Amino acid sequence: MKIVIMGCGRVGVLLARILDSEGHKVAVIDRDSQAFGGLCEEFQGRMIAGNGIDADVQREAGMAEADAFVAATRDDNTNIMAAQVAKEIFGVFKVIARIYDSEREHIFHELGLKTICPVTVGAFQIRNAILADTLRRIPLEAANNLELIETALPEGLDGKKVRDIQSPGEIRVVALEREGLSIIPGGDTLLKSGDTITIVISRDVMPRLQALIGIKA
Amino acid sequence: MYVILVGGGKVGYYLTKTLLSEGFEVTLIEKERTIFEKLFQEFKDSVVLGDGTDIRLLHNSGAGRADLLVSITGHDQDNLVACQLAKRKFGVAHTIARVNNPKNEDILRRLGVDTTLSSTRIIFNLIEQEVAAQVGRLQEAAARSRE
Incomplete structure (x- = not known):
């Protein structure tokens, strides 16, 4: 090129x-x-x-x-x-x-x-390095107000359906890792403790996500 | 009518003075503290210290209700960005940019600035007219002396 x-x-x-x-x-x-x-x-x-x-x-x-x-x-x-x-x-x-x-x-x-924006990229990388044991926040390059959240399934969500933690247009579970397998879940997929979930959210509903699924940021 | 001016150099200074005396509401944004302090002594609350391409500063300066933004700094890139933010973020109806490099006049217009002003171009045009007038006078004189 x-x-x-x-x-x-x-x-x-x-x-x-x-x-x-x-x-x-x-x-x-x-x-x-x-x-x-x-x-x-x-x-x-x-x-x-x-x-x-x-x-x-x-x-x-x-x-x-x-x-x-x-x-x-x-x-x-x-x-x-x-x-x-x-x-x-x-x-x-x-x-x-x-x-x-x-x-x-x-x-x-x-x-x-x-x-x-190196400032945003750097700040989130540093945030994730410090707080890797809670959840990882990854700003989406292609959509400025959206973020990926990667977290271990919080206690209390074991046995719930993916649908239960979603909110149309705001919060969606896009991937799930279970026993080394990565899957794209549907609304009926059951969550199990030990899962790692990846959620896409609109940045302004971050506080609601924390309340909804009981994650401490 | 509310006018925001970006850049408190000579042009910004006299423009603020003139607009205020004509009864316009004006905010002049100046980045350099020493220049700002001098302007503040004269214009008081009509001057703001800061970067005229900073979104928060534009917001706090009431860009949302401005009728006109005029950016007259010595940097074409700053004038472009101030005008683009005014227009597209704050919906300011009309934007005017001073163009320092005459080559950028067309570019700034293509990138959305409503009106561009190049002092180099304006003075050049005047010189050109003056030269043409001089040449005309000389030719007339020569024609007369032949008669």
């Missing part, structure tokens, strides 16, 4: 090296040519010094033929604008913008940009 990366910070550099070593045609853009120093000597890709929101700089980086564009500077708004230029002006198929501010990320995601 032909991939253009804007922003040669830690993530941009590592991403460029990974993709380059996999044989992709990589071009990197950074305002500061010194930032290219982070790329190792083996880097085969092209390096363009310039402002990545400038359509001429994007064109020089080969955006007209690019399959993917990644906006990973430290400035959210620069990433948002550059991503939209790539998408709307050059018609790049896969465009990803890194956005630190989770609220801003949420909105631009809703407006159709493919976004990654």
Whole structure:
């Protein structure tokens, strides 16, 4: 694939090296040519010094033929604008913008940009590392207000039906692991102690889920 | 009529002054504390310290009932994002962005900004008119001297 990366910070550099070593045609853009120093000597890709929101700089980086564009500077708004230029002006198929501010990320995601918020991802990973013995919360990338919850079946739900803990449009049990087997349960499936259940919920009903199934977060 | 201005540089300053004197309700958002403090001395509660592309700040500044948002910072990407948030998140009817790099004028319009203003472009157009007028005067003078 032909991939253009804007922003040669830690993530941009590592991403460029990974993709380059996999044989992709990589071009990197950074305002500061010194930032290219982070790329190792083996880097085969092209390096363009310039402002990545400038359509001429994007064109020089080969955006007209690019399959993917990644906006990973430290400035959210620069990433948002550059991503939209790539998408709307050059018609790049896969465009990803890194956005630190989770609220801003949420909105631009809703407006159709493919976004990654390292703050949200990092915070949930750390939360899960600390609280792995209760339940795991995994924000869904494709649907910003939805989360996957993975938990051991709480005591008291043994013998209940999946239907009993579901709520239409808000809470749904999507997977169940029992004695090493993974199954997709139906409403009538009986829950057994020792099960690990995976639930998809709308984030705002998290308190209700906790009350409903007696999980302490 | 309620107007939100993003960016308290020279343009933002004089625009706030003019709009207030004409009786508009204005909120000017400025990011830099030192600049904000100077503006605050003159405009008091019409100035807010913060990032005009921050959703919570826009919300607290009453973006939901604003009739117009004008973003005039020195960064085209910030002006674009302020206008897009105003329009799509808060339903502001009209957005105006200052464009610093004239090449971005068309791009910002394609990305949803209602009106773009490029001072470079405006001054360039004036210079062009002036040059054309000068050339015209010279040609007339030359024609007269031949007669």
